Amino acid sequence: MLEIKNLHASIGNTKILKGLDLTVNSGEVHAIMGPNGSGKSTLASVIAGREDYDVTDGEINFQGNELSDIGPDERAREGIFLAFQYPVEIPGVSTTNFMKTAVNQIRESKGEKPLDAVEFLKLMKEKMKLVNIKQELLSRSINEGFSGGEKKRNEIFQMAMLDPKLSILDETDSGLDIDALKIVSNGVNALKSKENATVVVTHYQRLLDYIVPDFVHVLMDGKIVKSGDKNLALELEEKGYDWIKVKN
Amino acid sequence: MSKDDKILKEFTSKEYEHGWSVDFDVDQAPKGLNEDIVKLISKKKNEPNWLLDWRLKAFSNFKKMKEPNWSNLKIPRINYQDISYYSAPKKKKMLKSMDEVDPELIKTFEKLGISLQEQKRLSGVAVDAVIDSVSIGTTFKDKLSELGIIFCSFSEAVNEHPDLVRKHLGKVVPAKDNYFACLNSAVFSDGSFCYIPKGVRCPMELSTYFRINASNTGQFERTLIVADEGSYVSYLEGCTAPMRDENQLHAAVVEIHAEKDAEVKYSTVQNWYPGDKNGKGGIYNFVTKRGICNGINSKISWTQVETGSAITWKYPSCILKGDNSVGEFYSVAVTNNYQQADTGTKMIHIGKNTRSKIISKGISAGHSQNSYRGHVKVMRRANNSRNFSQCDSLLLGNKCGAHTFPYIDIENKSSMVEHEATTSKIGEDQIFYCLQRGIDEENAIALIVNGYAKEVLKQLPMEFSVEAQKLLSLTLEGSVG
Ligand SMILES: Nc1ncnc2c1ncn2[C@@H]1O[C@H](COP(=O)(O)OP(=O)(O)O)[C@@H](O)[C@H]1O
Ligand SMILES: [Mg+2]
Numbered sequence: 040m041l042e043i044k045n046l047h048a049s050i051g052n053t054k055i056l057k058g059l060d061l062t063v064n065s066g067e068v069h070a071i072m073g074p075n076g077s078g079k080s081t082l083a084s085v086i087a088g089r090e091d092y093d094v095t096d097g098e099i100n101f102q103g104n105e106l107s108d109i110g111p112d113e114r115a116r117e118g119i120f121l122a123f124q125y126p127v128e129i130p131g132v133s134t135t136n137f138m139k140t141a142v143n144q145i146r147e148s149k150g151e152k153p154l155d156a157v158e159f160l161k162l163m164k165e166k167m168k169l170v171n172i173k174q175e176l177l178s179r180s181i182n183e184g185f186s187g188g189e190k191k192r193n194e195i196f197q198m199a200m201l202d203p204k205l206s207i208l209d210e211t212d213s214g215l216d217i218d219a220l221k222i223v224s225n226g227v228n229a230l231k232s233k234e235n236a237t238v239v240v241t242h243y244q245r246l247l248d249y250i251v252p253d254f255v256h257v258l259m260d261g262k263i264v265k266s267g268d269k270n271l272a273l274e275l276e277e278k279g280y281d282w283i284k285v286k287n
Numbered sequence: 288m289s290k291d292d293k294i295l296k297e298f299t300s301k302e303y304e305h306g307w308s309v310d311f312d313v314d315q316a317p318k319g320l321n322e323d324i325v326k327l328i329s330k331k332k333n334e335p336n337w338l339l340d341w342r343l344k345a346f347s348n349f350k351k352m353k354e355p356n357w358s359n360l361k362i363p364r365i366n367y368q369d370i371s372y373y374s375a376p377k378k379k380k381m382l383k384s385m386d387e388v389d390p391e392l393i394k395t396f397e398k399l400g401i402s403l404q405e406q407k408r409l410s411g412v413a414v415d416a417v418i419d420s421v422s423i424g425t426t427f428k429d430k431l432s433e434l435g436i437i438f439c440s441f442s443e444a445v446n447e448h449p450d451l452v453r454k455h456l457g458k459v460v461p462a463k464d465n466y467f468a469c470l471n472s473a474v475f476s477d478g479s480f481c482y483i484p485k486g487v488r489c490p491m492e493l494s495t496y497f498r499i500n501a502s503n504t505g506q507f508e509r510t511l512i513v514a515d516e517g518s519y520v521s522y523l524e525g526c527t528a529p530m531r532d533e534n535q536l537h538a539a540v541v542e543i544h545a546e547k548d549a550e551v552k553y554s555t556v557q558n559w560y561p562g563d564k565n566g567k568g569g570i571y572n573f574v575t576k577r578g579i580c581n582g583i584n585s586k587i588s589w590t591q592v593e594t595g596s597a598i599t600w601k602y603p604s605c606i607l608k609g610d611n612s613v614g615e616f617y618s619v620a621v622t623n624n625y626q627q628a629d630t631g632t633k634m635i636h637i638g639k640n641t642r643s644k645i646i647s648k649g650i651s652a653g654h655s656q657n658s659y660r661g662h663v664k665v666m667r668r669a670n671n672s673r674n675f676s677q678c679d680s681l682l683l684g685n686k687c688g689a690h691t692f693p694y695i696d697i698e699n700k701s702s703m704v705e706h707e708a709t710t711s712k713i714g715e716d717q718i719f720y721c722l723q724r725g726i727d728e729e730n731a732i733a734l735i736v737n738g739y740a741k742e743v744l745k746q747l748p749m750e751f752s753v754e755a756q757k758l759l760s761l762t763l764e765g766s767v768g
Binding site: 087088089091110111112115116120121123126127128129130131132136138141144145148180197201 | 728
């Protein structure tokens with residue numbers, strides 16, 4: 040589904056990703072771990088197509104297409120979803136309205152009829168249950184005055200609404216208490232299928248008890264320096280990132 | 288190229304949708320402004336002597352006045368002698384029904400999306416259409432007259448309800464009030480008149496569509512709304528004008544009277560030709576709008592969505608004379624390319640316990656300049672009065688300007704005035720968030736801008752609100768990359 044080869048990306052004159060390789064197949068869950076500032080969010084943004092970053096070398100293939108000439112909105116319509124580490128506030132725009140605009144534009148791009156108000160509401164009601172989110176929250180300006188947990192739940196709600204092929208969850212666990220973490224994880228697990236894939240970005244092992252990865256990668260200094268199965272996460276938790284540095 | 292630059296660069300290419308003109312058989316005065324022209328206009332309209340005298344007095348004052356220069360606008364010199372002050376579609380005979388209306392005209396309405404026939408049937412909106420100064424067709428008159436509501440062209444009101452007109456004309460906006468109001472008083476051609484009798488709630492939105500058609504004709508309409516005790520009316524004004532290279536002058540006056548317990552809601556969606564993307568052409572819009580809350584517990588509420596015109600100079604205001612009266616001003620002003628807007632309001636608190644609320648949302652893009660100018664005055668005996676003002680500016684790109692000029696003037700110690708102001712930019716983060724959900728850049732901007740303006744848009748009647756949202760997006764279309 041996703042194949043990244045020798046990816047180099049920088050912002051301004053700062054090189055952040057320095058030759059990163061990653062392959063994700065459908066049905067898989069990958070975890071990307073790494074210390075603060077190692078480039079995890081940058082990787083997520085670059086896959087999503089954020090234009091502030093310059094891809095200076097390498098390539099990203101998604102479902103057989105090379106993405107370099109494809110804009111972020113088109114990537115999203117092709118099925119790439121990013122749950123933001125810091126979800127953005129848009130005053131006066133409710134999550135409902137935001138999602139309605141998104142869902143219908145995605146449908147339109149596939150030549151499907153837009154959902155009318157009733158159909159849309161039905162879809163929303165169904166997905167709301169998944170992350171236990173209230174209508175009231177969805178009617179408020181998106182992310183404005185939301186608690187940390189509400190923001191993250193709202194991201195997963197959007198993921199459920201858009202039913203993406205590839206979901207990248209950037210630190211979705213940060214700021215969540217244990218109950219919220221369970222709700223969010225259950226939501227993510229419920230959305231898992233043979234046809235889609237999930238990349239979980241985190242620097243804590245805790246989340247991986249709930250969203251169990253098939254592969255764990257360690258990202259340091261712009262490169263994946265070690266890959267393994269879920270036990271790698273446990274080992275990292277115990278020994279810290281320095282352990283890898285020393286070994287290298 | 289940074290995202291901001293891209294936004295800026297592509298924020299320029301939207302062509303004006305209503306840019307076409309129709310050739311009617313036009314009866315037009317020669318160019319120039321003098322006493323004879325004033326007399327000609329009055330004669331064309333069979334006006335009584337008192338009105339001619341009023342016009343002539345206004346004209347003699349106008350000659351002594353100077354164009355105001357206190358605004359934050361760069362106004363090119365206007366040659367008032369190079370304008371024709373009267374243009375009427377030639378009347379063949381008095382029209383009895385829509386069937387008699389010039390088919391060209393009906394086509395015009397259809398292009399504007401306001402076919403009278405349709406409006407009549409579907410929406411329950413009574414439309415008094417002003418094309419180039421003379422009112423053509425008024426619908427729903429019968430239904431309204433059963434309730435004693437008068438809704439007709441200004442000229443008709445002058446002839447049929449002279450006492451009402453004479454009693455109220457120029458009382459809120461005196462002929463000498465300002466340069467443009469004075470010009471209007473001398474040469475106004477037509478407009479709308481509306482009277483709601485005691486205790487009557489007008490059962491439908493009253494609507495006027497203004498449109499400038501013939502080239503080189505200024506448009507000087509005059510609107511007078513009188514809401515008698517305990518009455519209610521919601522009045523809509525929509526404006527479009529064809530695309531022309533030369534600038535056209537527009538100087539309207541709107542006066543509102545609200546008596547005891549009366550409420551008037553006045554909504555405008557202004558979409559006049561803003562000029563092309565290099566700043567050529569466009570309407571100069573110098574408008575004086577003012578209402579007086581005469582009686583206790585009366586209320587006047589102005590809502591405006593200003594997207595058009597090359598220059599907008601406009602301050603819909605409320606004089607809160609009656610105790611407990613309420614004035615409101617909700618405004619969204621969008622400027623793009625080389626448009627300039629200097630708009631805001633005046634709230635004059637005279638009575639006790641009077642309240643006013645100002646919500647202004649400016650949106651600037653391209654090379655445009657957008658100013659909010661507001662004056663809140665609380666007079667000595669206006670005990671316990673309140674004002675709340677919120678003035679926000681949103682910038683797209685870094686070649687445009689947003690300015691806020693709030694003047695506050697309080698002579699009463701028990702009164703309170705609150706003013707809040709913010710300036711923000713559409714963030715790249717916000718745009719990326721939308722893009723990442725599959726929303727394209729144009730829709731993203733529309734979404735963000737409409738969210739920003741929501742507090743004002745929700746004041747508009749339903750159909751108008753939808754139209755206004757589309758207009759906001761249209762004005763900003765092509766502004767983003
Ligand atoms: N907009 C930016 N401008 C300059 N440096 C940036 C920018 N965004 C990220 N960086 C830098 O890139 C590095 C990687 O950041 P990031 O991808 O956010 O790391 P992580 O998500 O792993 O904590 C950090 O050193 C950070 O300071
Ligand atoms: Mg990060």
